[in-house]
């Protein structure tokens with residue numbers, strides 16, 4: 001089986017590639033495991049670290065160009081993980097770029113598949129940014145979409161496109177709405193949710209972190225490990241089990257910032273947890289405060305998607321993955 005990851009040099013794309021190579025197989029259209037013969041990693045920058053992996057083909061190109069998609073998708077490409085995107089802050093700052101990459105390119109990818117006519121499995125990573133405005137106390141998969149950002153709108157339109165291409169039988173599509181991924185290694189980024197990793201990552205690395213929201217603020221989180229496991233499990237769900245509703249909210253953890261810090265104290269001790277300073281940021285509070293706090297994940301669980309058991313477990317998996325020593 002040939003597998004394509006768009007955004008293959010990104011944070012989740014790289015991790016997904018490694019996990020797929022470790023597994024070596026994915027369920028094919030008939031529900032039986034098939035060996036991965038080729039894994040194509042498409043991105044505007046070259047994915048690195050796969051030089052000695054014979055199954056990997058690194059492709060550098062712009063996903064918004066038809067010729068790029070025609071180069072990386074053919075009738076043997078049975079599985080596509082469509083991760084390429086510009087993130088929320090960038091899509092808000094540059095409307096045209098967000099439209100081109102998050103929306104136009106998604107449609108072009110679906111059109112390329114429709115034209116080839118081989119009905120590949122397409123896994124699309126959406127976001128909780130599709131929700132907004134007045135929300136019910138508990139958000140369901142089919143709660144009305146009301147995005148409050150251009151990024152959220154672009155993801156919402158791409159979701160609808162994918163659902164309809166699946167209904168028409170052009171692709172076997174799956175939309176997985178990702179919670180905020182925490183703990184994300186590396187440096188802080190421009191996302192409003194960046195602190196959701198920073199307040200854990202920085203103290204564990206001996207650095208003081210600034211928390212811009214109140215301790216009572218609730219977040220919806222999933223660890224990188226479980227996010228990758230859910231992308232693969234989501235890809236392997238039997239199409240009949242999904243039915244016509246191709247969109248699933250992944251099973252995140254609903255935790256308050258205070259609970260996150262208590263988990264950090266439990267795992268790493270008081271001295272580490274004390275490396276957090278509080279400095280309210282009205283802009284971040286407004287954005288993060290508009291996100292839903294409680295979710296019904298029963299459908300995800302019925303479909304076999306498994307999240308983290310506790311935020312302490314999330315921190316422990318970060319420490320293990322990044323080989324951090326906690327004395």
Ligand SMILES: NC(=O)c1ccc[n+]([C@@H]2O[C@H](COP(=O)([O-])OP(=O)(O)OC[C@H]3O[C@@H](n4cnc5c(N)ncnc54)[C@H](O)[C@@H]3O)[C@@H](O)[C@H]2O)c1
Nearest residue numbers: 007009010011012043044062063083084085125127178181
């Ligand atoms: N990480 C999160 O917290 C989170 C939460 C919700 C949804 N998502 C979604 O998950 C997906 C992956 O997220 P991530 O955290 O790995 O992001 P990322 O920014 O690390 O990866 C996205 C990749 O897309 C690539 N890309 C951008 N424009 C491109 C183009 N024109 N052609 C080809 N590639 C292009 C980028 O170079 C980047 O490597 C995205 O669709 C994102 O919207 C992520």
